[in-house]
Amino acid sequence: MSHDHSHACSHGHEHGQGHGHAHSHHGHAHPTPGPDDWNRAFAIGIGLNIAFVVVEALYGWKAGSLALLADAGHNLSDVAGLILAWGAALAGRLAPTRHRTYGWQRASILAALANAVLLLVAMGALAVEAFQRLQAPEPVAGWTVIVVAAIGVLINGVTAALFMVGSKDDLNIRGAFLHMAADALVSLGVVAAGVLYLQFGWVWLDPVMSLVIALVIVLGTWGLLRQSLHLAFDGVPEGIDLLEVHDWLRSQPGVTGVHDLHVWALGTSEVALTAHLVMPAGHPGDAFFTELARVLAQRFRIHHPTIQIEIDGIDDGCPAPHVPG
Structure with a gap:
């Protein structure tokens, strides 16, 4: 299982076996006082x-x-x-x-x-x-x-x-x-x-x-x-529907599967996400991650996404969370 939880951002970083990983830290636009x-x-x-x-x-x-x-x-x-x-x-x-x-x-x-x-x-x-x-x-x-x-x-x-x-x-x-x-x-x-x-x-x-x-x-x-x-205890922050996030990621162009999806709070005003996206066509390019980060921030209030791209889904033994439909 390859999650990168470092704070440094990297887009379009290629791994061996054709797997891509990208970490996108979208700019914040909070209306609250500084x-x-x-x-x-x-x-x-x-x-x-x-x-x-x-x-x-x-x-x-x-x-x-x-x-x-x-x-x-x-x-x-x-x-x-x-x-x-x-x-x-x-x-x-x-x-x-x-x-x-x-x-x-x-x-x-x-x-x-x-x-x-x-x-x-x-x-x-x-x-x-x-x-x-x-x-x-x-x-x-x-x-x-x-x-x-x-x-x-x-x-x-x-x-x-x-x-x-x-x-x-x-x-x-x-x-x-x-x-x-x-x-x-x-x-x-x-x-x-x-x-x-x-x-x-x-x-x-x-x-x-x-x-x-x-x-x-x-x-x-x-x-x-x-x-x-x-x-x-790393619960999904209030107001974020994990099933909705999963379905939205799954609906993105070229994505055939989503697994290892985790959403949790870094602090009381900062939310993080990690997910593996199965994309058989290969790495989608930086524009894909930029748009992904923008929508995650605006629609779900998730400002710290880490996405890993896989050509084929890899079973790394990480159990999938039960999400009631």
Whole structure:
């Protein structure tokens, strides 16, 4: 089995026995912000949240509000999550080496997975505290809770907005976005709990609202956990139909067979493909690979294809994936 996973590109390289191999790295055309924009977003988000954690923890302690203290703890986990995501984004831009031919792109997948786990752990801790407080509800300083939590809505909302665009295309950025959007939701719930407490004097509302918020965030985080775990084990990225890719490759002029087809994520925004194409007529020329790379990038979001041409299909013992039709 002859897969070339080096980062260098070569077109039309001829092997013995008439087998051709070509690696095509098509130019990217991502509409998402560039590295400098993300650096700015991460720096602003981390700075704002560190300042808010200090303020919220102080006033949460003074006001005796579990919701505020829990939100401060969650904000602290968000700071860690943002630092993790930023580090992964920076690592993913490191150049490939002879020891790591794809660089550190997978760091973004691992950071997204860690962010999901961090969120779930934080919500678990919040739920435990809320259950304990429900057994012995305590009064809280309603206006203090409302004002501090309202500031949290603003800070977390602004930070989430910084990552909103990239959350659609990059799972690592989506993890950062979900962290901040979840925090904004928590703070909004705390505001609501404070208003209702002032109106009706329900001391049980603070921990109950914390439980409801925790449940909502867990449900929202589950998709991030599932996707990042899937990509960590080289799963086909969401939105790519392996059968459709196979059929499209098979439909290309001169192609009579496709085997050893693999599609996986190098990172949270980069997808790779390897495939053997059986072409009895021989090597199709560089124009064939250029067009192949262009369509794979535009139609399937695959920017790192490696294609091997074979005159006759070779059984190299690599099992074909089961693709339900």
